[in-house]
Amino acid sequence: MAATMFHQAIGTLEPRGHIGNSALHQECGSIPMRLMARSLKFGTGPLKREHYGSRKRSCGSIQSSSSSSYQTSECNPLNGNTSKKPSEAALILIRHGESLWNEKNLFTGCVDVPLTKKGVEEAIEAGKRISNIPIDMIYTSSLIRAQMTAMLAMTQHRRKKVPIVMHDENEQAKAWSQIFSEETKKQCIPVVTAWQLNERMYGELQGLNKQETADKYGKEQVHEWRRSYDIPPPNGESLEMCAERAVAYFTQQIEPQLRAGKNVMIAAHGNSLRSIIMYLDKLTSQEVISLELSTGIPMLYIAKEEKYIRRGSPAAPTEAGVYAYTKNLAKYRQKLDEMLH
Ligand SMILES: O=C(O)[C@H](O)COP(=O)(O)O
Numbered sequence: 594m595a596a597t598m599f600h601q602a603i604g605t606l607e608p609r610g611h612i613g614n615s616a617l618h619q620e621c622g623s624i625p626m627r628l629m630a631r632s633l634k635f636g637t638g639p640l641k642r643e644h645y646g647s648r649k650r651s652c653g654s655i656q657s658s659s660s661s662s663y664q665t666s667e668c669n670p671l672n673g674n675t676s677k678k679p680s681e682a683a684l685i686l687i688r689h690g691e692s693l694w695n696e697k698n699l700f701t702g703c704v705d706v707p708l709t710k711k712g713v714e715e716a717i718e719a720g721k722r723i724s725n726i727p728i729d730m731i732y733t734s735s736l737i738r739a740q741m742t743a744m745l746a747m748t749q750h751r752r753k754k755v756p757i758v759m760h761d762e763n764e765q766a767k768a769w770s771q772i773f774s775e776e777t778k779k780q781c782i783p784v785v786t787a788w789q790l791n792e793r794m795y796g797e798l799q800g801l802n803k804q805e806t807a808d809k810y811g812k813e814q815v816h817e818w819r820r821s822y823d824i825p826p827p828n829g830e831s832l833e834m835c836a837e838r839a840v841a842y843f844t845q846q847i848e849p850q851l852r853a854g855k856n857v858m859i860a861a862h863g864n865s866l867r868s869i870i871m872y873l874d875k876l877t878s879q880e881v882i883s884l885e886l887s888t889g890i891p892m893l894y895i896a897k898e899e900k901y902i903r904r905g906s907p908a909a910p911t912e913a914g915v916y917a918y919t920k921n922l923a924k925y926r927q928k929l930d931e932m933l934h
């Protein structure tokens with residue numbers, strides 16, 4: 594909702610209305626994504642998805658809320674023109690860098706813990722890896738570790754647009770954060786924060802040491818709490834419950850942006866991203882069990898012709914393979930080269 598409002602404001606300036614390495618890892622050529630899962634369908638080739646505007650999924654009761662057709666967007670730097678061809682958009686997913694509780698091996702969940710120095714460095718490194726990929730919209734959870742990661746990553750982006758956090762919590766917050774220059778707005782990237790992208794709520798495990806909990810309750814029990822699809826930790830959310838809000842948010846708020854040709858980055862958490870990846874890659878509840886995401890490793894998808902094509906993790910800004918992905922990404926990088934020289 595905030596995103597829509599921001600874009601309205603960009604267009605109209607209404608006075609009031611405004612606005613791993615433990616990893617999901619896949620070896621994708623020279624691209625360092627290693628997948629721990631054995632038999633998951635993460636081949637080295639692109640994974641095609643069915644029509645994302647109309648499908649139903651097996652993940653709880655979640656289904657895509659929108660059935661509008663894919664539209665070309667003039668503001669997609671990947672497109673550069675208004676041709677009638679179906680648009681494509683980049684989707685970057687990034688789990689936050691190491692937090693102070695990751696370092697201490699504590700269950701964190703919805704506790705709002707900042708990054709460690711290593712986490713800061715991971716976020717900056719992630720930013721280098723995506724510094725040539727177009728980004729028009731950023732979504733983060735409401736937790737500081739995801740927001741720090743997004744902002745630190747953006748310090749490395751070559752386009753040098755300024756990420757601006759949207760405040761639509763009340764009318765005054767909206768009014769007081771307006772921007773009154775069209776030119777300045779064009780150089781901004783809206784950052785939408787959403788609790789729905791938060792880490793799953795770990796219930797009574799939050800703040801407990803993972804090793805000590807395993808020693809007390811047994812390794813199997815703790816693995817079940819951490820990785821099963823539908824078994825929640827005591828008074829917490831199962832992955833299925835987390836998916837219900839995270840995937841619904843993705844389909845209702847983010848997918849329409851992709852469909853409109855906007856390039857999107859999502860900075861979120863191990864389990865909220867696992868549930869979104871489950872949706873993107875059509876994983877079963879069995880397959881998602883072995884999906885592990887590293888801190889600070891960006892993953893790239895291309896939303897194209899109403900499918901999601903997994904493109905692995907850009908290894909480095911100069912990694913040739915990244916730009917071989919699509920002609921449009923290569924063109925965007927070339928534009929940046931021209932702009933910056
Ligand atoms: O909330 C946490 O503790 C971590 O961010 C994710 O933990 P997990 O790997 O145990 O799900």
